[in-house]
Amino acid sequence: MVDSVISPRAEPGIVVGISACLLGHKVRYDGGHKRADFCEQILSHYFQFEPVCPEVAIGLGVPRPTIRLVQRQGETRVEAGDGSFDVTQPLTDYAMTMSQKLGHLSGYVFCAKSPSCGMERVRLYGEAAGAKVGIGVYARTLMQQLPLLPVEEDGRLNDPELRENFVMRVFAYHDWQQLCRQGVTRGRLIAFHSRYKYQLLAHHPGAYRELGRYLANMTELPLQHIAERYSAGLMQALRCRATRRNHTNVLQHLQGYFKKQLTAAQKAELQGSIDKYRRGILPLMAPMTLLQHYLREYPNAYLQQQVYLHPYPEELALRYGL
Template structure:
């Protein structure tokens, strides 16, 4: 995989830019200090983007009839909904150049989920929604990996998001840059086990899509595959599904392994399945055996190295 930094959009305040309504920021050390070795950030502040100053009066989501609007808290006639939606659509050509988006939670513009909605009288409406700007982006580009910075503190969600970013970037470089059925078949061949770890049913569906193209045009086929792939990878893998994949890989290696090595690998997979060790343990052992015995089909599997080992993401899941 090309190790050039991956372009990622990010809520500007997470990089430490003083763009928030109170004139401050919400700098994320994890984004700045760890992920920045791999990601090239493109900061976006939609509220500043529509010309709001910093500091500025706070805004919130408000239920108005059957609509959710974003308005100034102390003056509902100041309604930014249409401008924020239009700004999102203006940004789509830039969004097409990136492979992921990290947003901040609770923002009526950028929050990905559970942003509080208020009644016109100022009381909580007892419901939540997505920030107006990011909702437009996510509706227009459902395949784009989007995650809230706060959720990256959860090891499973963090590993899932970063897996999706690297897979999406790889898909763009391997398939979108020079589209062909051959490129798609080769990509799918490398991603079979990663897909299987996220959903066995989707693994079969994606395989059928690539094998029987049903007369779709190449563009339609690639679009369908991309949507299906990215929605599959969003599903969280778990110890059971990972163990299933690990045993499939063992099936490829067992001819080459002597009985002791095979028993050792089964032992480590079982230790992982029962929660005694983390996923990195069986993966490291398998990568070791693959180096020794060189099974090409397995060696190329994205599942074995979906993201840089230096990020240590599989040490915690």
């Protein structure tokens, strides 16, 4: 079979959308901001942020009356606090328009608890006595239209596991976007999956097996269909938190590549480090550092390409808290 190609596109950097107030823009209802230090001081060195304030974009001024999510007759609306106006449709329309323009994004950071931008747990007023939280209308529409896009809220980024998972997914999605810009072929797709095998095994062993079987039997399917299904499976799997048990499994797999090179003492040291991580005594970086040391000493081309070993710049130090 001739290896067809999905046409490439121009390649941008790692661009991440963000609620403008999180970068210190004074666009909130009271004329203030909600600066997120981790985004502004750390992530801004690795991501090109594209700030958006949907409330200002649809014509609400600064300052402005507060808006909130309201449940009316089973439908969620966005209304002024005093009920004087309703901006549900303008926010929805704006999100639909933006979803057509933001395909270049590799991630998005939303402002927590916002009736427009909150991705979860936004206070819901009105008739919903038993269900008092909802999703911001702009965020909900954007997530529906761009289902593969990694998203997170500023408050949740204070959690070390959620922070690491989000940043990892942004780099993974950008990696996929680069492949699409280069042009997807069956050979390149197999090579991409090969690099992500251990990352998938750490996050979702079931998806690791399923995607592997899918690609092994893909010769009769259209390439576009294969790429879409694979990317959806990949990004959904990476959303799952990598458990201590799964990390231990991957570390033991990686250890096996050095069984002929290491001395008995080195093997015992590495196994002991992995076991202490499994029991919660050492952080993930302890056995990872040993494996990286042995990989430098005994190079292995297959391991060196594994995304699991370098999912993002080491300087971010995101695995120190795992």
